[in-house]
Amino acid sequence: MTKSKRIALLTSGGDAPGMNAAIRGVVLACEKHDVQVYGYLQGYNGLIDDNYCLLTSDDVAQIVHLGGTILKSARCPQMCDDDGLKQAATNLMKSKIDALIVIGGDGSFNGLLALKRFWPGQMLGLPGTIDNDLDNTDYTIGFSTAINTALDAIDKIRDTAQAFDRVFAIELMGRHSGHLTFNTGIASGAEHIMSFENTNVSDTDKTLSELAQEINVIKQKRNRSYVIVVAENLWPGGVQTLATQLKQSHNIDCTVCVLGHIQRGGNPDAKDRVMATRMGVAAVQAVLLGETDKMVGEVNQEMVLVPLKTAIQQTKAVNSHLVEMQSTILKG
Amino acid sequence: MTKSKRIALLTSGGDAPGMNAAIRGVVLACEKHDVQVYGYLQGYNGLIDDNYCLLTSDDVAQIVHLGGTILKSARCPQMCDDDGLKQAATNLMKSKIDALIVIGGDGSFNGLLALKRFWPGQMLGLPGTIDNDLDNTDYTIGFSTAINTALDAIDKIRDTAQAFDRVFAIELMGRHSGHLTFNTGIASGAEHIMSFENTNVSDTDKTLSELAQEINVIKQKRNRSYVIVVAENLWPGGVQTLATQLKQSHNIDCTVCVLGHIQRGGNPDAKDRVMATRMGVAAVQAVLLGETDKMVGEVNQEMVLVPLKTAIQQTKAVNSHLVEMQSTILKG
Amino acid sequence: MTKSKRIALLTSGGDAPGMNAAIRGVVLACEKHDVQVYGYLQGYNGLIDDNYCLLTSDDVAQIVHLGGTILKSARCPQMCDDDGLKQAATNLMKSKIDALIVIGGDGSFNGLLALKRFWPGQMLGLPGTIDNDLDNTDYTIGFSTAINTALDAIDKIRDTAQAFDRVFAIELMGRHSGHLTFNTGIASGAEHIMSFENTNVSDTDKTLSELAQEINVIKQKRNRSYVIVVAENLWPGGVQTLATQLKQSHNIDCTVCVLGHIQRGGNPDAKDRVMATRMGVAAVQAVLLGETDKMVGEVNQEMVLVPLKTAIQQTKAVNSHLVEMQSTILKG
Amino acid sequence: MTKSKRIALLTSGGDAPGMNAAIRGVVLACEKHDVQVYGYLQGYNGLIDDNYCLLTSDDVAQIVHLGGTILKSARCPQMCDDDGLKQAATNLMKSKIDALIVIGGDGSFNGLLALKRFWPGQMLGLPGTIDNDLDNTDYTIGFSTAINTALDAIDKIRDTAQAFDRVFAIELMGRHSGHLTFNTGIASGAEHIMSFENTNVSDTDKTLSELAQEINVIKQKRNRSYVIVVAENLWPGGVQTLATQLKQSHNIDCTVCVLGHIQRGGNPDAKDRVMATRMGVAAVQAVLLGETDKMVGEVNQEMVLVPLKTAIQQTKAVNSHLVEMQSTILKG
Incomplete structure (x- = not known):
């Protein structure tokens, strides 16, 4: 037929x-x-x-x-x-x-x-x-599934962040747009979102200083965790460089996670x-x-x-x- | 202050x-x-x-x-x-x-x-x-979370349905509307959705006969699983009665699941x-x-x-x- | 070859x-x-x-x-x-x-x-x-997967139980043994476990009275949720009868969940x-x-x-x- | 009192x-x-x-x-x-x-x-x-939870690996022992496990050649995905170096994932x-x-x-x- x-x-x-x-x-x-x-x-x-x-x-x-x-x-x-x-x-x-x-x-x-x-x-x-x-x-x-996958990962990381009152910088996918980063960041209650839409990367020193200041203000009020979600392809050198700079310039310890390919798969x-x-x-x-x-x-x-x-x-x-x-x- | x-x-x-x-x-x-x-x-x-x-x-x-x-x-x-x-x-x-x-x-x-x-x-x-x-x-x-919770449950039930080429009737929440049932049903690939929007319950015999006929057509073509999702408050007597009727009137075995309160909770x-x-x-x-x-x-x-x-x-x-x-x- | x-x-x-x-x-x-x-x-x-x-x-x-x-x-x-x-x-x-x-x-x-x-x-x-x-x-x-599936479901139900300070009776699979019920019950922090190993069903009135008393003691100390996990095939008439009896004989509201076939499937x-x-x-x-x-x-x-x-x-x-x-x- | x-x-x-x-x-x-x-x-x-x-x-x-x-x-x-x-x-x-x-x-x-x-x-x-x-x-x-968390991540990565018939190298935690790597590797059906118990790192060239040969044998038989799980602290320079070496010495493309801190948290x-x-x-x-x-x-x-x-x-x-x-x- x-x-x-x-x-x-x-x-x-x-x-x-x-x-x-x-x-x-x-x-x-x-x-x-x-x-x-x-x-x-x-x-x-x-x-x-x-x-x-x-x-x-x-x-x-x-x-x-x-x-x-x-x-x-x-x-x-x-x-x-x-x-x-x-x-x-x-x-x-x-x-x-x-x-x-x-x-x-x-x-x-x-x-x-x-x-x-x-x-x-x-x-x-x-x-x-x-x-x-x-x-x-x-x-x-x-898109919707990827957000939920990233969110689940950040919920897990938050457990450790809370246990240690620690700063984490977590890199999300998204190529050159901030949809994944913004939605996941807000859903996870991230203290800071760094994406194309809201982050000045032409003067990284200034951006870094402002971030460090915000972290210190929070930490002075009360010891607690602080989660930064970062869009891939945003920060020069990536999230690892961001963490190194936070330590070197502002003496802030920051643990890094790159969520990577888990964001693509799953039911x-x-x-x-x-x-x-x-x-x-x-x-x-x-x-x-x-x-x-x-x-x-x-x-x-x-x-x-x-x-x-x-x-x-x-x-x-x-x-x-x-x-x-x-x-x-x-x-x- | x-x-x-x-x-x-x-x-x-x-x-x-x-x-x-x-x-x-x-x-x-x-x-x-x-x-x-x-x-x-x-x-x-x-x-x-x-x-x-x-x-x-x-x-x-x-x-x-x-x-x-x-x-x-x-x-x-x-x-x-x-x-x-x-x-x-x-x-x-x-x-x-x-x-x-x-x-x-x-x-x-x-x-x-x-x-x-x-x-x-x-x-x-x-x-x-x-x-x-x-x-x-x-x-x-x-609403979105409840759909995903119900969906995850039906995905699990599908494993057993597939293993046994069995008919399942799964009752979902939703009070008197079919949003949860329709979205979960389509997302799960349910073979049949019974909800307020598409199901005649004034003549249950006729509805039942049509359902039985559909099941038999599918089963004749090829032995396989068959999942029916049913909105709560729809079928007189509920999903258990539906299964009993399918057996008594049409000799079709149908296993029943009422998802219940798991649909309300969870992150x-x-x-x-x-x-x-x-x-x-x-x-x-x-x-x-x-x-x-x-x-x-x-x-x-x-x-x-x-x-x-x-x-x-x-x-x-x-x-x-x-x-x-x-x-x-x-x-x- | x-x-x-x-x-x-x-x-x-x-x-x-x-x-x-x-x-x-x-x-x-x-x-x-x-x-x-x-x-x-x-x-x-x-x-x-x-x-x-x-x-x-x-x-x-x-x-x-x-x-x-x-x-x-x-x-x-x-x-x-x-x-x-x-x-x-x-x-x-x-x-x-x-x-x-x-x-x-x-x-x-x-x-x-x-x-x-x-x-x-x-x-x-x-x-x-x-x-x-x-x-x-x-x-x-x-066995291990089924426990985790049931546990995940009870965690979800606990959310609602906590929100309403409500009593829930949740029926688990296990045929005629209490492995699934005991492990899931302990893992979920259930307030009460009813299984073959610890529950007298020859005198249900007495068992029911003791349960009711325990619930009331807890509720008097402090309003909170109370989760009972029940092995299938244990209680005469099942968990629905248990709930009816709690209401009729002891005026305790108890919501019922039968987890059912979700416990068999899943990765x-x-x-x-x-x-x-x-x-x-x-x-x-x-x-x-x-x-x-x-x-x-x-x-x-x-x-x-x-x-x-x-x-x-x-x-x-x-x-x-x-x-x-x-x-x-x-x-x- | x-x-x-x-x-x-x-x-x-x-x-x-x-x-x-x-x-x-x-x-x-x-x-x-x-x-x-x-x-x-x-x-x-x-x-x-x-x-x-x-x-x-x-x-x-x-x-x-x-x-x-x-x-x-x-x-x-x-x-x-x-x-x-x-x-x-x-x-x-x-x-x-x-x-x-x-x-x-x-x-x-x-x-x-x-x-x-x-x-x-x-x-x-x-x-x-x-x-x-x-x-x-x-x-x-x-330990048990960490295995399941890592396993869930690798299941997701497998989706992409399968879609692209691609080689992935995934780094797991475990400090200086291979418990997490071995159990997760076997559970995920990883094609290759690199851990302290089975991997010679004193002669990385030889180990690398053998790995490359295995990959090529598999790929010649049939195009498919190939997942390598690697214990942290095992390979000199880590999983990123491993991937670079596979490319440079054996022209094998290998995508890298470091699961990181998601393995610590979660329910x-x-x-x-x-x-x-x-x-x-x-x-x-x-x-x-x-x-x-x-x-x-x-x-x-x-x-x-x-x-x-x-x-x-x-x-x-x-x-x-x-x-x-x-x-x-x-x-x-």
């Missing part, structure tokens, strides 16, 4: 919890609409190497709760030159693919736009990144599973409606379609009320 | 994860604005019995992550008659309270409106209930902590702006003020796209 | 977290020793129906952390009559199986002993049950994974040494072999020092 | 989950036996500064589940010279303390033995360290709570029996008393069967 339409699906860029839920959403929606899903493996490499498997509802019956991605992901340098792009286009055409759905971040969407020069099919993107740095969607797949939370499922279904519906070059986003709890170009044009800003609340009410 | 203003704070109704984060938000905001917080204990009983403690930032320094409520909660039948209300009003006036902030559900807000007849101070409500059944706010405090997740913190801070800012008879809500990630009466006028509906997606794409 | 030996493997009885780790241990050990593993599906039904798959290290590469059992489990009434047993024996002989390893509880081991009358191969059992009710092994696979904890892995490996080594009719157990952190008959002869008693400590030091 | 006896209690050294359960055990046992508990704060500093609080059952009613230590901990250099020790002894005598119970690791026990020269009271130690490196006890308080698991409770109770009973200079240990699930000197004489070895199983059956 031949299907009426063929959709190619791949996951690309850093993995994010909820990608599997999105894959399941795509596959279930396709099955109801008589569409065949080609799952390409290891990101764009699957397109280049013509490495795919046909996906049915049986394949996705027990994956909604799994972290990672059953389609795997990988860097794909060949998508940066025309030869690679042509090869990908050739394979898509050979398999008579009507539409390509990519779950990933801005790099992945740039890949889609590049491929457009050589392949005329429909293209849809789903925002899959723990960084939440895509515009025109309230949330990206994996997705409910928010990520529900949203990813909806996005997967919405992407298929968009394909059937003839849409292309769009990202499926969630705005105010509803699915929306936005041009891929718009989504990656700029990094979405952290809610300014969060930033302000932190500095005026919650700090210290 | 006397404070410029006095705010009374209490938690009422069923406890919800994040109530402590809201308490902390209120107290920290008050401290910055030179307002004294009177924490009344055990819900409205504290007002009747004049049982309170003064709260400072030290009291809330390590509570943002705790489930339950440090101010405790309790039923308070005396708030249902005028004598009790007058007593509460007398105590508020005796302590020269300017404003009363109550964290709770619709019953708690009705208490506020009743008290209004005897006490002229400002009144603010924060939506604190795992049921998410208050209108004019996207989320209530505790709040990041969403509940951040939102509750914001709501606590926003309530204090509203008081300082002279607002009264309002609930602080969150709409599209921003704090809003809505009349208390509006918030409890009707139960917020479950997102209709979720309901539709479940029945057209995800079911079975 | 033919393997030197063939081992059949199945999981039977209630699933328990760690069964997959044991399966992996068996398969990895077999691969190193050039033994072919036949994984029979759905417990003894796989033997009856000759339903198996050949297992290699690739099949078990990513299962050590999974709850449930990839070989599935099921009741198998046919193992209770000679026809079924003969059928199983015939299939084992047809596939030239040298040894059969069964992961399960006492019912599963009785199946092994029954099969012995018709099949001459080697037989090894691994203790897989959350009840820890097998003798001659300190722990059974799944196994480290103890269960390490022990199950060791047991799986030890079972294969025992087969290669010509052992039969033995259960692999863990005693004082070392693997031991005990006759299957001995293991199921009597239910292992709960450590008497735990029982005594609870009644003399911890209660109330 | 004066108590018959006075026990001083403190926690010292690195905090470990379960210390609070031990504190509760001590206090509850003391209350039953009419003993007054003096809780000294911040480790031995409390003795030097005469900083203590009297502890009753109310103080420990809700702490059994908490990580960290309510008595706090801290380094105390003054315990290294006679003046400090004399000061501590003076304060103990001033308060007429009969016995001192210290929860901590080998450094803490050395403090006890040093204090012995100046103070004649009874001394008991409880093994509190996540490293499990004390002899004559099967487990130390916090204790059931094992740690039950054992810590028993140890706390046993310590009080030992004091009442006139015992001194002993550590309370757990051997084969029973409480034992061992001379403090013996406990710290040597580091307990990792179970040799675990080490052997890893190298012969599980590796790769």
Whole structure:
């Protein structure tokens, strides 16, 4: 029995919890609409190497709760030159693919736009990144889970910090945006948040002095723990350098933790599973409606379609009320 | 040193994860604005019995992550008659309270409106209930955590269901609304969701027959697990009766789980902590702006003020796209 | 390439977290020793129906952390009559199986002993049950995880109990032994533990009166929460009847929770994974040494072999020092 | 009402989950036996500064589940010279303390033995360290929880490792012993464990070559993830250097994670709570029996008393069967 339409699906860029839920959403929606899903493996490499498997509802019956991605992901340098792009286009055409759905971040969407020069099919993107740095969607797949994972880690560290009345500096992921840092910082009751939105790194001496002063004020009032959460890629030399400087310039002991890759994995939370499922279904519906070059986003709890170009044009800003609340009410 | 203003704070109704984060938000905001917080204990009983403690930032320094409520909660039948209300009003006036902030559900807000007849101070409500059944706010405090707790439980049950290819019927909380059931059901990949929004209980025989037929279709295609999530207060006789009927009328074995009170407790997740913190801070800012008879809500990630009466006028509906997606794409 | 030996493997009885780790241990050990593993599906039904798959290290590469059992489990009434047993024996002989390893509880081991009358191969059992009710092994696979799952649930319920100063009665699994109840009760700081080892159910009125008195003593000293953990199959009518009786005879409000099947599932904890892995490996080594009719157990952190008959002869008693400590030091 | 006896209690050294359960055990046992508990704060500093609080059952009613230590901990250099020790002894005598119970690791026990020269009271130690490196006890308080915390982190990292078929090197705590590394490594199904018991660091080039060869063999057979767990203080330059060397000498990409302080905190698991409770109770009973200079240990699930000197004489070895199983059956 031949299907009426063929959709190619791949996951690309850093993995994010909820990608599997999105894959399941795509596959279930396709099955109801008589569409065949080609799952390409290891990101764009699957397109280049013509490495795919046909996906049915049986394949996705027990994956909604799994972290990672059953389609795997990988860097794909060949998508940066025309030869690679042509090869990908050739394979898509050979398999008579009507539409390509990519779950990933801005790099992945740039890949889609590049491929457009050589392949005329429909293209849809789903925002899959723990960084939440895509515009025109309230949330990206994996963001909510990553916050909760980081939060759980900081809750644990707080136990030790409290036992020793100690200063901790904890580095969070987020690439070049502060969504993860701000939300985790506020949720954990961190005494200080250092992120792109509120931290001057052009004069680190001044920033450091102000931080040291705040720590000393707190410590003089009452001995207690003090947790600083720091966005990766913010402080020159990273959180280890920050701690060394606090000791050398201000004689403040500061223990360092880099949470690292635990923030990417783990079973997705409910928010990520529900949203990813909806996005997967919405992407298929968009394909059937003839849409292309769009990202499926969630705005105010509803699915929306936005041009891929718009989504990656700029990094979405952290809610300014969060930033302000932190500095005026919650700090210290 | 006397404070410029006095705010009374209490938690009422069923406890919800994040109530402590809201308490902390209120107290920290008050401290910055030179307002004294009177924490009344055990819900409205504290007002009747004049049982309170003064709260400072030290009291809330390590509570943002705790489930339950440090101010405790309790039923308070005396708030249902005028004598009790007058007593509460007398105590508020005796302590020269300017404003009363109550964290709770619709019953708690009705208490506020009743008290209004005897006490002229400002009144603010924060939506604190795992049921998410208050209108004019996207989320209530505790809802997100309760979904994740229920989801974690269903993930565990799925292990056994898969091992035995068994049918499970799992009853979730939610009082008379299906928010918890729908979100948990979709996130868990439940094969069937039975909630107020999509289930006909006026003809249980017909509903049962359709369910049995769906189960049999699935089972014939391939032996596998089948999870039904059921909203409490929906099925006559509850989930145990549902299972008995499935066996008696359709010879389908169905194991029953009532998740119960585990859904109320536990450390709040990041969403509940951040939102509750914001709501606590926003309530204090509203008081300082002279607002009264309002609930602080969150709409599209921003704090809003809505009349208390509006918030409890009707139960917020479950997102209709979720309901539709479940029945057209995800079911079975 | 033919393997030197063939081992059949199945999981039977209630699933328990760690069964997959044991399966992996068996398969990895077999691969190193050039033994072919036949994984029979759905417990003894796989033997009856000759339903198996050949297992290699690739099949078990990513299962050590999974709850449930990839070989599935099921009741198998046919193992209770000679026809079924003969059928199983015939299939084992047809596939030239040298040894059969069964992961399960006492019912599963009785199946092994029954099969012995018709099949001459080697037989090894691994203790897989959350009840820890097998003798001659300190722990059974799944027990440690089940305690932690129940504990996590009670921690959550404690939040609500504390918020309302309420009495809760929580029913735990364990079949007819109190291992799960006692360990979870002590770990959770339960005010009262009702289990086979310490509770007189021949005179429920007297037991109830003593309990009521203890609750009242505590409540008079200071209002606070009171958690009772109750072993399933202990109290006539179960925990719901207990609560009704407390109300009717002693006017004590008591909220009920039955934790149910969440206690069976979930990712196994480290103890269960390490022990199950060791047991799986030890079972294969025992087969290669010509052992039969033995259960692999863990005693004082070392693997031991005990006759299957001995293991199921009597239910292992709960450590008497735990029982005594609870009644003399911890209660109330 | 004066108590018959006075026990001083403190926690010292690195905090470990379960210390609070031990504190509760001590206090509850003391209350039953009419003993007054003096809780000294911040480790031995409390003795030097005469900083203590009297502890009753109310103080420990809700702490059994908490990580960290309510008595706090801290380094105390003054315990290294006679003046400090004399000061501590003076304060103990001033308060007429009969016995001192210290929860901590080998450094803490050395403090006890040093204090012995100046103070004649009874001394008991409880093994509190996540490293499990004390002899004559099967487990130390916090060890079980730390394994599970590290395991949960590695499970998350495995999601990403699988998605990218990537090599990860993950550094675990444990000071100079491999208990944490071996148990976590086996439980997580790590392809390679590098610990003191099985790794030659005198010839790092050779060790590295062998590791690289193993990785390449696995990768040639089938593309997949490869997780290496590494004990802290093992590899010269740490896990970051290991990764750099793998790249430079063998062109193998290896991502690094240092789990760090998340391994110390978090709610204790059931094992740690039950054992810590028993140890706390046993310590009080030992004091009442006139015992001194002993550590309370757990051997084969029973409480034992061992001379403090013996406990710290040597580091307990990792179970040799675990080490052997890893190298012969599980590796790769």
